[in-house]
Amino acid sequence: xxxxxxxxxxxxxxxxxxxxxxxAVGNNYSIDLCLKIPFGNxxxxxxxxxxxxxxEIYDAIESVMSIPSKLLEHVVGRIIDTLQQRFPNIxxxxxxxxxxxxxIPAKIDRVGVIVEW
Numbered sequence: 541x542x543x544x545x546x547x548x549x550x551x552x553x554x555x556x557x558x559x560x561x562x563x564a565v566g567n568n569y570s571i572d573l574c575l576k577i578p579f580g581n582x583x584x585x586x587x588x589x590x591x592x593x594x595x596e597i598y599d600a601i602e603s604v605m606s607i608p609s610k611l612l613e614h615v616v617g618r619i620i621d622t623l624q625q626r627f628p629n630i631x632x633x634x635x636x637x638x639x640x641x642x643x644i645p646a647k648i649d650r651v652g653v654i655v656e657w
Contacts, residue, residue, distance in 0.1 A: 547571070547574075547597065551568065555567075556569070556639070562643060569640065573635050576633055578631065596626075604619045619637075639652060
């Protein structure tokens with residue numbers, strides 16, 4: 541059995557970007573996250589220790605998002621590294637990080653990167 545925990549559109553205000561103004565002003569970001577976690581035992585036990593604490597996942601991501609980076613690619617890499625170090629029972633996943641209202645002279649709602657591991 542494959543089991544996953546999904547976080548739909550976590551929202552953050554952060555300071556990422558190549559343009560110095562992006563680093564000074566900041567922007568809205570959203571993250572969709574799907575983590576492959578073996579929680580079959582929790583389905584029977586109803587015990588938190590048999591799964592993963594959702595709030596701790598969010599806190600780990602929030603911590604990474606608070607550190608400025610030029611590239612979204614770098615931010616996603618840091619998030620994956622942090623999650624794998626802090627939560628060794630994560631067996632893989634998919635993350636999508638989006639910058640809302642990117643500073644591009646075009647009508648684009650958001651732009652982002654997606655990584656599966």
